[in-house]
Amino acid sequence: MSPETDRDRDVRPEGATAESGTTFSRRHFLESLGVVAGVVAAGTVPALMTAGTAAAATTATAGESNPLAHVIEEDADYNYPGKPVKYADPAGDQKWAMVIDTKACVGCRKCVYACVKENNIGRNEGFTYIQVLEMEDGSIDLETADANYAEGGRPDKWYLPVQCMHCAKPTCVYGCPVKATWKEPDGIVVIDYDKCIACRNCIVTCPYGARHFNWYEPEVPEAEINPKVPLKEKAGVVEKCTFCIQRVRNGQTTACTEACPVGARVFGDLNDPNSNVSVLLKTRRAWRLKETLGNEPMIWYVG
Amino acid sequence: MTMTKTTSPESKPGIKRFIGIDWNIGALKTASPRYWAFVSLLGVLFSMGVMAWGTQLNLGGAVMGMRDNYPWGLWFVNYMYYIGLSAGGLIVYASVHLFGAEQFRPLSRLAVLQAGVLVMMALLGILSDMERPWRAVFMLLTPNPTSPFVYTGSAAGIYMLICFVDLWILITGKGGEKLAMRMTLIALPFAIYLHTTTAFVLALNKSRELWNSAVMVPIFLTSATASGIALLLISAYILQRLKVMKFKKTMFRSLSTLLATVIIIDIFFLLVELLVMLWPTSSQPGHAIRIQQFLTGPYAWAFLPVLILGITAFTLLSRRNTRHKPAVQLTAAAMYVFAIFLKRYSLMAMGFGINSLGQPTGVFVPSLLEVVLALGILSLGMLIMTAGAKVLPLVVPEDEHHEPHVWVTDDEEPALEPEVTSL
Numbered sequence: 001m002s003p004e005t006d007r008d009r010d011v012r013p014e015g016a017t018a019e020s021g022t023t024f025s026r027r028h029f030l031e032s033l034g035v036v037a038g039v040v041a042a043g044t045v046p047a048l049m050t051a052g053t054a055a056a057a058t059t060a061t062a063g064e065s066n067p068l069a070h071v072i073e074e075d076a077d078y079n080y081p082g083k084p085v086k087y088a089d090p091a092g093d094q095k096w097a098m099v100i101d102t103k104a105c106v107g108c109r110k111c112v113y114a115c116v117k118e119n120n121i122g123r124n125e126g127f128t129y130i131q132v133l134e135m136e137d138g139s140i141d142l143e144t145a146d147a148n149y150a151e152g153g154r155p156d157k158w159y160l161p162v163q164c165m166h167c168a169k170p171t172c173v174y175g176c177p178v179k180a181t182w183k184e185p186d187g188i189v190v191i192d193y194d195k196c197i198a199c200r201n202c203i204v205t206c207p208y209g210a211r212h213f214n215w216y217e218p219e220v221p222e223a224e225i226n227p228k229v230p231l232k233e234k235a236g237v238v239e240k241c242t243f244c245i246q247r248v249r250n251g252q253t254t255a256c257t258e259a260c261p262v263g264a265r266v267f268g269d270l271n272d273p274n275s276n277v278s279v280l281l282k283t284r285r286a287w288r289l290k291e292t293l294g295n296e297p298m299i300w301y302v303g
Numbered sequence: 304m305t306m307t308k309t310t311s312p313e314s315k316p317g318i319k320r321f322i323g324i325d326w327n328i329g330a331l332k333t334a335s336p337r338y339w340a341f342v343s344l345l346g347v348l349f350s351m352g353v354m355a356w357g358t359q360l361n362l363g364g365a366v367m368g369m370r371d372n373y374p375w376g377l378w379f380v381n382y383m384y385y386i387g388l389s390a391g392g393l394i395v396y397a398s399v400h401l402f403g404a405e406q407f408r409p410l411s412r413l414a415v416l417q418a419g420v421l422v423m424m425a426l427l428g429i430l431s432d433m434e435r436p437w438r439a440v441f442m443l444l445t446p447n448p449t450s451p452f453v454y455t456g457s458a459a460g461i462y463m464l465i466c467f468v469d470l471w472i473l474i475t476g477k478g479g480e481k482l483a484m485r486m487t488l489i490a491l492p493f494a495i496y497l498h499t500t501t502a503f504v505l506a507l508n509k510s511r512e513l514w515n516s517a518v519m520v521p522i523f524l525t526s527a528t529a530s531g532i533a534l535l536l537i538s539a540y541i542l543q544r545l546k547v548m549k550f551k552k553t554m555f556r557s558l559s560t561l562l563a564t565v566i567i568i569d570i571f572f573l574l575v576e577l578l579v580m581l582w583p584t585s586s587q588p589g590h591a592i593r594i595q596q597f598l599t600g601p602y603a604w605a606f607l608p609v610l611i612l613g614i615t616a617f618t619l620l621s622r623r624n625t626r627h628k629p630a631v632q633l634t635a636a637a638m639y640v641f642a643i644f645l646k647r648y649s650l651m652a653m654g655f656g657i658n659s660l661g662q663p664t665g666v667f668v669p670s671l672l673e674v675v676l677a678l679g680i681l682s683l684g685m686l687i688m689t690a691g692a693k694v695l696p697l698v699v700p701e702d703e704h705h706e707p708h709v710w711v712t713d714d715e716e717p718a719l720e721p722e723v724t725s726l
Contacts, residue, residue, distance in 0.1 A: 127371055131660060142661030143592050162660060171510065177452035178441035195445075197438040198364070199429075200374035201452050207510035209660040212371050215364040236363050236434035293509050 067282055072270050074296050075168035075187050083192065087228060089249040091186035094269035095298075096243050098257070099280045100161055102303035104264035107132055107153025111161060114259030118244060120231045122218025129241040130163040130256060131209065158303075161265075162289065163256075164189060164210035164241035165297030172202035172211060181238075187298055188243050193230060196237035203238060207290050208297070211240045243267075323475040330693045342689060345682040352679010355672050356431050364434060366672045372664035373655045377673045378428040381680070383647045384530075385425035386459065386501050387523065388640075389466075391531020392418030393494045395558070396469075400480070400487040406554045412473050412697045413542065414535055417688065419466030422497075424684040426459050431676055451507050455500040462497050465490050474696055498523045505654065512589045513653035518576045525569035530643035532562045533636035538688075540633055547692050552627075559632045563620035566639060570613045589661075596656045597649055601666050606649040612642035 066072075072095050085091075112130045115121070121128060133142065134149035134157045145160065153159060166189050173181050173189060180195035181202060203211045217235045225231060228246045244254040248267070252258075257265040268275035277300075280286065286300040317329015359366055369376035392414035398404040399411050407414075430436050446453045469486050472478060478485075502523035505514040536558050542548045580590045597606035616635040625631045651667070658664050669677075691697065 133660065141588070143589065143657065145661055147660060147662050171508075174447075174449040175452070175508075177447055177450040177456070178438075179445045179447045180441070195438070195441055197441055198432075198434040199452060201450065201504075203371065203374040204654065205508045205510055207659050209371075209658055209662075213364065213374060215367075215370060217363060 066273050066278075068270050068273075068278055071168075071281075071296075075183075075270075075298060085184070085190065085245065087230060088245040091184045091188070092249065093271060094186050095271045096166065096187050096248060097268065097270045097277045097281075097298045097300070098243075098254075099266045099277050099284075099286065099300045099302055101264040101266070102158055102160060102301050104262045105132075105159045105161060105260075106262055106264075107134060107149065107157070107159035108261065109151070109153075110259045110261055111256035111265065114255045115163075115241070117224060118226055118229070118247075118255035119242070120218065120220050120226050120229045120234070121239075122214060122216060122220060122234070124216050124219045125212070125214055127212040129210070129212070129239075130161055133160040133162060134158075135160050160289070160301070161256075162208055162210070163299070164243075165208055165289070165295065165299045166241075166243060168296030168298065169294060171205045171207065171295060175201045175205035177201060184245075186249075188245050188248075189240075190242060190245065191238060191240065193233040193237045193239070198236055198238070200238065207293050207295060211238050213238050322471070323477065324471065325696055326694050327696070328694065331690075334693060338689075338693070342686065345686045345689065348682035349679050349686060351675050352677075352682065355676040355679060358672060359431070359676065360434070360436075366670060367432075368668055368670035368673050372658050372662075373667045375432075375651060375655075376667060377669040377677050378432040380644070380647045380651050381677055382425045382428045383501060383523075383650065384644055385421045385428070385684075386497060387527035387643060387647070388531050388534050389418040389421035389425075389462075390494055390498060390524075390527035391529075391533070391535045392416075392421075393466075393490055394528050394532065394561075395535055397487045397491040397494075400484045401491065404557070406551065406557050409548065409550055409554065409699050410535065410539060412470060412695075412699055413538060413548070413692075415466055415470045415473060416691055416695070416697065417535060417538060418494075418531075419463055419470060420684045420687050420691075422459050422463040422466065423687075424680050426456075426463065427680045427683070428677070429456065431680065451500060451503040455497070455504050458493070458497040458500050462490075462493055465493060473699075495524065498527050505650065508654070510659045511654040512587070513580075513593050514650075516576060518572055522569065522572045522576070525565055525572060526643050526646060529562060529565040529569050530640050532558060532565065533639045533643075536562065536632060536636045537640065540629065542692055542697075545692075548698050555629065555632055556627060559620050559626065559635070562636065562639070563617055563626075566613055566617045566620070570610065570617070573610070573613075593653065593657050596663075597653065600656075602649060602652050602656060605645050605652065609642050609646045609649060612638045612645075616642070 075095055109132055112128045112132065115129050116123070119129060131147050132149075133145040133147050134153070135141075135145050137156065137158060140160070149157075166183075166187055168187075170181075170183060170189050173183055177199060178195060178197055180197065181189060181191045183189050198213070200213055203213060214234045214236055218231060220231060244252070244256075248254060253267045254265075257267040266276045266280055268277035270278055270281075272278060280302060281300060284302040286302045288297045288300055291297075317327060317332060319326045319328050367376060395404075395407045396411045396414045396418075399407045430439065433439060442453065442456060446457075465486070469483075469490060472482055472486055499520050502520040505511070506516060506519035509515050536555065539548070539550055539555070539558075543550055577594070579585050580587075580594045596602050616638040619631050619635040619638075620626050622631075655664060655667065
């Protein structure tokens, strides 16, 4: 085991076990439900909840030979234990990650639109989970990038899609004063819309501008509402990309990956050494945005 | 000091004894029309603030000027500002009991009341910003130890209680000098803790380049102390002018000397931080492009006056031939209280002026409703101070340890004013 493993173990809350072979049946639903049930405001549908005591079976499939083992270990579940996720299946033993090919990305924003539709983002809110930055050639300087470029994309620029990175060390989770946001065992950072106190400290503390506040009551045309994703609960709280938790835990890929016309996005499981992301990370030269900050984002770029 | 006398509360009409404090309710009855006009102006502002808050609860954050690029707006500026202003009161009060700075003793009750009220205003700011204030209970149920918010929020709450308990101890004289001294030993470290944690709300964000600096903590401490002392100086002048209290000239001299000292330290910290950001061997592009907004860019109007007003105030307070003049002291103090507000605004904008994805976000302008809400909180604070100056026995009797308190004065009855023997 690497030293990181031991350190990560230390920060796990009591009851979180890290031994391999954790299965669904071992989740302590009732235990964590009982703790939280009393304080949840009645009448609202709990949005994102988790069985907090479950830990990912990271070591089971990540053998010693896997060069991604340290990355997987970094992505320990910083599990300020929350409630079971209600609108998605419980976490499996995957470690979700994404690789984005910036050479392929043409800046068409198809992923943005697919995401807005899939995730019931209020059309009146003026934000999207994904922000595509138009970058100058020969530079990855964010300050010269343009997030509001004209529709379409230009051949003399390159494009950098940015969204929630589902960091291994998420500053937003550390910054939340009430533990309304946490990392699920499969690496997805989730928010409990019924608990968020709207202090917006997570927005301030996120280096990727990934979190957004619902200043308005989110409005989605009746016909376009995705019943699998909360809508009303999002008024007056923070939301962000969930790696399409409602899809990926049911064997689908994320909406943005599906929508990309050039296949620039690859989504998959780091625990599976043969998954597309694992193979890409082992064979291509990948980099991460603002890596110096040490957030250990789970979205890599290749290009 | 001939005027001090031990009155039993019943002997004077209009004085009600409650929780050991003699509330001079009678003074309100004899208050001048001007007093009531001022109070009703504050009352109107306060009720407008309440209505604004109701609107915000009803319609959500959309009515505020804040958006994702400015997740914290005017309430955060005011939070930093009020927490800072409260410091001065405590420093002055502490120096009486801790360092024997007897010249500040007449100020001690006023100082502690002011500190408590200001922290209360800061807390109200947070509360008024929350979309669902009742969820604040989660701060107690599931606090997250890695979030600086937990520390500054709890610190502000406890500090407010300490201030009001302290005021009660000072007024009732319970426990005598010894207890007052012990309270200082609790309150002073706690005040430092409060300002430190407030600074940490900014400094502990690696996502915000200009905030992420340890010098933020000493800057918060000095800005807080300087602006707090300046505000106390202004309050003391006002109360003296209104003949509520009288102070010795030497007290104002000591206060303004202290003020000048802290101002120059404050400016020093700011300048070294600027130097680190701009010096060729240490300047980082992310920092440089952001600080440029405040030196030549769209925020120069807010940031440059901080330096100009600060240096001018320091100069005014240090010129040997004019620094004893009340007008000069008042001007300098007012300048710095205003400068610190601009500094708080700039600090807020330093985090948000260019967002974490490098996109410029435009100048933050609070919405009208946000301003009304802030004015409502401000007027509530001023209401409490105005009423407190009338009703509470804020005047410290010269021999407070032997004679139990009750120094109440009244506009209409000049005979009851304490005489100040030396000048």
